[in-house]
Amino acid sequence: MAQVQVILRRMVAREKEYNNEHGEDEDVVPDKVIRQAKGPEGAEALERIAVKVGQKIHVILVPDIVYIQSDGDYVQIVTDQNRFLKEETMKYFEAGLPSSQFVRVHRSYIVNVEKILRIEMYEKQNQMLTLKNGDKIRASISGYKALRAVLNL
Numbered sequence: 001m002a003q004v005q006v007i008l009r010r011m012v013a014r015e016k017e018y019n020n021e022h023g024e025d026e027d028v029v030p031d032k033v034i035r036q037a038k039g040p041e042g043a044e045a046l047e048r049i050a051v052k053v054g055q056k057i058h059v060i061l062v063p064d065i066v067y068i069q070s071d072g073d074y075v076q077i078v079t080d081q082n083r084f085l086k087e088e089t090m091k092y093f094e095a096g097l098p099s100s101q102f103v104r105v106h107r108s109y110i111v112n113v114e115k116i117l118r119i120e121m122y123e124k125q126n127q128m129l130t131l132k133n134g135d136k137i138r139a140s141i142s143g144y145k146a147l148r149a150v151l152n153l
Contacts, residue, residue, distance in 0.1 A: 046096040105143035
């Protein structure tokens, strides 16, 4: 992890130096370059997620994520304050986020269990999750089983 941070700092410093020499104001770091170090099992151990929006890069800490929603070839990362679009797969986040804190409750949603306000019955066998930010997410049967396992219900 430390090695990735050192490389990233060097890259940002070089980018700033280049921009200063050429009269450019904004720092530009390619989104695909900012990655995290490999975890002990070989999966990516995410602590933060970098998202490029225009000419700016937003760094999202994993505990700040409310949920992640699939959106075609992209995912929408929802925090209490913002929504960010990132070109990445749900599988990537499912493997990289801590399984004790994040559960895939539907093929389109990964939820931070600490951000769940309540769980209610929805239709026959589905559950509706109400999150602390007010959003509602439907859990599939298998997603609800996974959620129950994490919550020890």
